[in-house]
Amino acid sequence: MTRVFLGGSRKIFKLNNPVKERLKNILDNHFTVLIGDANGADKAFQLYLKENDYKSVIVYCSGNICRNNIGNWNSVKIGNDTKNKNLDFYMLKDKEMAEQAEYGFMVWDGKSTGTLNNILNLLSLQKKSLIYFSPLNKLYTISNLENLSNLLKGCNDIDLLKIDKKINYKKRMDDMKLIQYELIN
Numbered sequence: 071m072t073r074v075f076l077g078g079s080r081k082i083f084k085l086n087n088p089v090k091e092r093l094k095n096i097l098d099n100h101f102t103v104l105i106g107d108a109n110g111a112d113k114a115f116q117l118y119l120k121e122n123d124y125k126s127v128i129v130y131c132s133g134n135i136c137r138n139n140i141g142n143w144n145s146v147k148i149g150n151d152t153k154n155k156n157l158d159f160y161m162l163k164d165k166e167m168a169e170q171a172e173y174g175f176m177v178w179d180g181k182s183t184g185t186l187n188n189i190l191n192l193l194s195l196q197k198k199s200l201i202y203f204s205p206l207n208k209l210y211t212i213s214n215l216e217n218l219s220n221l222l223k224g225c226n227d228i229d230l231l232k233i234d235k236k237i238n239y240k241k242r243m244d245d246m247k248l249i250q251y252e253l254i255n
Contacts, residue, residue, distance in 0.1 A: 071126075073102045075167045077188045078111025078177030082204060085114050089177055089202050092209070093118055096175070103127045104167045107136045107145075108160070111177045111185075116140040130163040161187055168192050174199035180225040183236045190242055193218060215246055 074096055085093070093115070096103065103119060106112040107129055119127055120141040127143040129136055136145050148163040164184060168174070168191035178185040178201055189212055192199045199212045203224060210221045222230065234240050 071102050072099070072173070073104055073171045075171035075174040075188070075192065076103055076105045076112075076115045076176075077164065077167070077174070077185060078115070078202075079179040079182035079185050079204075080108055080110030080112075081179055081182070082111045082177050083109075083114055085111075085118055085177070086207075088207070088209065090118065092175060092200065092202070097122060097124055100126060104171050105129055106163060106167065107131045107138045108184075109138065113138045113140070114177075130167050132160045132163050160184065164188050165191055168195060168197070171197065173197060175202075176200070177202045177204065180205045181229045181233075183233045186233055186239055187237050189218065190237075190239060194242070194246060215243055218243065 103124070103126060105115055105127060116129070116138055117140060127141060129139045129143050129145040131137070131139070131145050131147045133149055134147055139145055146166070148166050149159060161184065164187065168188060171192070174188060174192040174197065176185050176188055176199055180203065189199050189201065193212060193215070201210045201212055201221060203210055203221060206224050210217065212218050212221060
């Protein structure tokens with residue numbers, strides 16, 4: 071069964087028609103949906119799945135309690151509840167979803183560190199992602215570093231600097247380039 075990792079920015083609360091059309095394709099193909107428990111895009115995806123009475127969903131939660139599991143679907147709990155619920159704590163579940171999925175579908179505002187991290191995780195595993203980039207209202211397929219570089223051109227430089235300080239995405243991309251070069255030669 072094909073598994074799709076759905077994710078996105080916490081500042082995106084509604085899904086527009088192009089995103090809903092892509093989700094309808096996922097549902098029509100009976101793919102298993104892997105989704106996080108955060109507010110924002112995760113919750114919006116969950117609402118859509120619940121409204122469509124979709125059953126093939128697994129919610130990945132950070133710690134022992136799901137923040138959102140609107141459809142009362144099966145859940146996978148990653149990590150322990152700790153007092154230090156920082157970015158790394160929440161990214162553990164995202165890393166697991168990237169490993170378990172065959173594909174990703176992200177809704178990104180060009181500012182969310184976690185969403186870019188998810189795209190990088192999937193890409194480092196040589197898995198494709200479809201990205202709805204909300205600043206340009208455009209869909210991008212990310213299957214290689216060149217695709218990702220083209221997507222990043224649509225981002226604000228200040229936002230990218232902030233993201234780079236948190237997840238060091240530039241170095242990660244450089245490391246992926248080096249690995250690809252070594253595999254070719």
